[in-house]
Amino acid sequence: MDTPTGARALADTAALLADPTRAAICLALLDGRAWTAGELARRAGVAAPTATGHLNRLAGAGLLTEERQGRHRYLRLAGPAAAELVETLAQFADRDAPAPPARSLRTARQQGELARARTCYDHLAGALGVAVTDAMTTRGLLDHRNGLALTTAGADWLGATGITVRPGRRPAVRPCLDFTERRPHLAGAVGAALCRHAVDAGWVVPRPDSRAVRVTAAGREALRGLLGLEWSCD
Amino acid sequence: MDTPTGARALADTAALLADPTRAAICLALLDGRAWTAGELARRAGVAAPTATGHLNRLAGAGLLTEERQGRHRYLRLAGPAAAELVETLAQFADRDAPAPPARSLRTARQQGELARARTCYDHLAGALGVAVTDAMTTRGLLDHRNGLALTTAGADWLGATGITVRPGRRPAVRPCLDFTERRPHLAGAVGAALCRHAVDAGWVVPRPDSRAVRVTAAGREALRGLLGLEWSCD
DNA sequence: GGGACGCTTCGGTCAGGACCGAAGCGTCCG
DNA sequence: CGGACGCTTCGGTCCTGACCGAAGCGTCCC
Incomplete structure (x- = not known):
């Protein structure tokens, strides 16, 4: 195959964030804090088993780090490089979004x-x-x-x-x-x-x-x- | 669905680069020059129809810009933001790559x-x-x-x-x-x-x-x- | 100890998309 | 004008992976 070796690695990395559920998880973690697996599952709107699979994949790839405490599994972004990767993607995706709606007075x-x-x-x-x-x-x-x-x-x-x-x-x-x-x-x-x-x-x-x-x-x-x-x- | 709206957009953007063929195309274009569709197909090791599909998708998403000249279709990265996106992904994917082999004297x-x-x-x-x-x-x-x-x-x-x-x-x-x-x-x-x-x-x-x-x-x-x-x- | 809770494993379903060959269309050149 | 060439469209095959329900395991608390 002619495909350069780096291409596979780049594609694998991009694939980590190429799923709406995993993207939602990473966006939630952009606040820099540690979330439990269940919180992330609810936030992303999927069942617990689905979230487990996604979290295993993200942590296994080094984008997230985990910490077990009792029956809880805490996850956070692995570091500034991971956060900047998510931010870069989010900003490019958002680059030509419409201007924000005028701030409504009923904003919570x-x-x-x-x-x-x-x-x-x-x-x-x-x-x-x-x-x-x-x-x-x-x-x-x-x-x-x-x-x-x-x-x-x-x-x-x-x-x-x-x-x-x-x-x-x-x-x-x-x-x-x-x-x-x-x-x-x-x-x-x-x-x-x-x-x-x-x-x-x-x-x-x-x-x-x-x-x-x-x-x-x-x-x-x-x-x-x-x-x-x-x-x-x- | 609880999935935040931004998550879908982020995932769609990441999906652009989540395929080894599209990744190889974008890495090739990182030289900043314009390539023809055929050159990119050969570089990525795929048939022409496959490349056409990928290029349509990349250009449609705004990651690439195209320019038709006669029977040629020239493509390049859409701008610095696109290049930095590809670079960020590539660097994260490459972050723990082994040190480069000592420079061999037979290097071409x-x-x-x-x-x-x-x-x-x-x-x-x-x-x-x-x-x-x-x-x-x-x-x-x-x-x-x-x-x-x-x-x-x-x-x-x-x-x-x-x-x-x-x-x-x-x-x-x-x-x-x-x-x-x-x-x-x-x-x-x-x-x-x-x-x-x-x-x-x-x-x-x-x-x-x-x-x-x-x-x-x-x-x-x-x-x-x-x-x-x-x-x-x- | 018993029950609630958080997470994980397993098995099965299903949709999306990557790929190519064949055929078609426009462009270039002898 | 005819053939070579570059690209595209179409149709069909195949595989990956996202998802959930049910069941299981460990932890916490009453």
């Missing part, structure tokens, strides 16, 4: 919280994520002229603020299309470090039952002092 | 050319791509401390050198794992601009029949003057 409260501030795997998203990205651009920490880039001033700011970026192969900054705002927010190694620091420093508190986060008083103070960003709590 | 000449300098969609790769990336890091144009980033000095250097980066949603710089060197080379909007400028300025000349490029005397001069990089022609 939970929905509003999600749109205002949430996590997207390991970085901040929603109106908060976009506002932070904009503020960093305004203060010269990010530069959009040549594509999204972290400036030297941005690297210094990170050090001065005490935000430490974990080493790795990831790009420092990466635009991630915000599903509610339809504008890019900050992802990549710096986006992850910023989000981690915000949680550790008590600037934001993740809601236990959703990917929404709540900005604390200390968080508003930090956003104002470090980025000149006024975050209203309404 | 063409093979050697490809390993030395080639294009990877729209940026430079091979030993040349890695060397340029390293030189830019040494000169403070790129910064690896917080993940790969373009420094302010790097942005200035681009302007001074006359390299103009096309606007878009791409990250300025992105590491792209080099298949032969097994180390990252420069991709993203800046990587593309650099490669485009290198071709336009006559620094490198693409070989007509492969993705290999040849570094010209002017190219060696430019690499020396602009990056302090000595590129031997052996």
Whole structure:
């Protein structure tokens, strides 16, 4: 066969996400938390045996990692590379989606919280994520002229603020299309470090039952002092 | 059905690349050039009717663009977003591949050319791509401390050198794992601009029949003057 | 210990799609 | 004008894998 060896490997990887049920599972796990097998089955709308098969396949391929605790099986995305793979696919699939319907006033409260501030795997998203990205651009920490880039001033700011970026192969900054705002927010190694620091420093508190986060008083103070960003709590 | 709407779209996108034949086609097109339907069929090792079906599907989904000329049908990747999608999948599939076999001396000449300098969609790769990336890091144009980033000095250097980066949603710089060197080379909007400028300025000349490029005397001069990089022609 | 619960294995059904050969259509060239 | 060539459509074969119900196994809790 002429088929290059890499083609089979690429196809096998793509096949992992080429099923609506497995795609739904991975999208759910994009919140960065660990879900049980049953939760994922219900979320994806399939029976338990079906979910078991899919989860075995995803974990076996290294896209998910699992952890057994008693009668529960907890699953999460295997790492940033896995999350970025899912995100890349989702963004390409979504690239020419229609503009979001104008925000309706009857939008549920939970929905509003999600749109205002949430996590997207390991970085901040929603109106908060976009506002932070904009503020960093305004203060010269990010530069959009040549594509999204972290400036030297941005690297210094990170050090001065005490935000430490974990080493790795990831790009420092990466635009991630915000599903509610339809504008890019900050992802990549710096986006992850910023989000981690915000949680550790008590600037934001993740809601236990959703990917929404709540900005604390200390968080508003930090956003104002470090980025000149006024975050209203309404 | 509970399945979120986005899951179906993600799965449909992944399914495009979940077939070894379509994967082989897209990998071939990663050289950034336009191929005829017949060439792709032979490359992928399938009969013409089979290739037609696959190409219709890929083009219909917007991953490929086509151009008819007489009795030929030319196809290429639809754009940087499509190329990055294929690359992301390929890199994840390849993430724990064994280290490359030690370079054998009987490596064919063409093979050697490809390993030395080639294009990877729209940026430079091979030993040349890695060397340029390293030189830019040494000169403070790129910064690896917080993940790969373009420094302010790097942005200035681009302007001074006359390299103009096309606007878009791409990250300025992105590491792209080099298949032969097994180390990252420069991709993203800046990587593309650099490669485009290198071709336009006559620094490198693409070989007509492969993705290999040849570094010209002017190219060696430019690499020396602009990056302090000595590129031997052996 | 008994029952509820979470997950897994097994077996059987069914739809989707990858593939090719043969035939057809338009283009190019001698 | 006729033949070679590149691509496409059609029809038929075959295989992969997604799905669920029933039953089984281990864990937790009353």
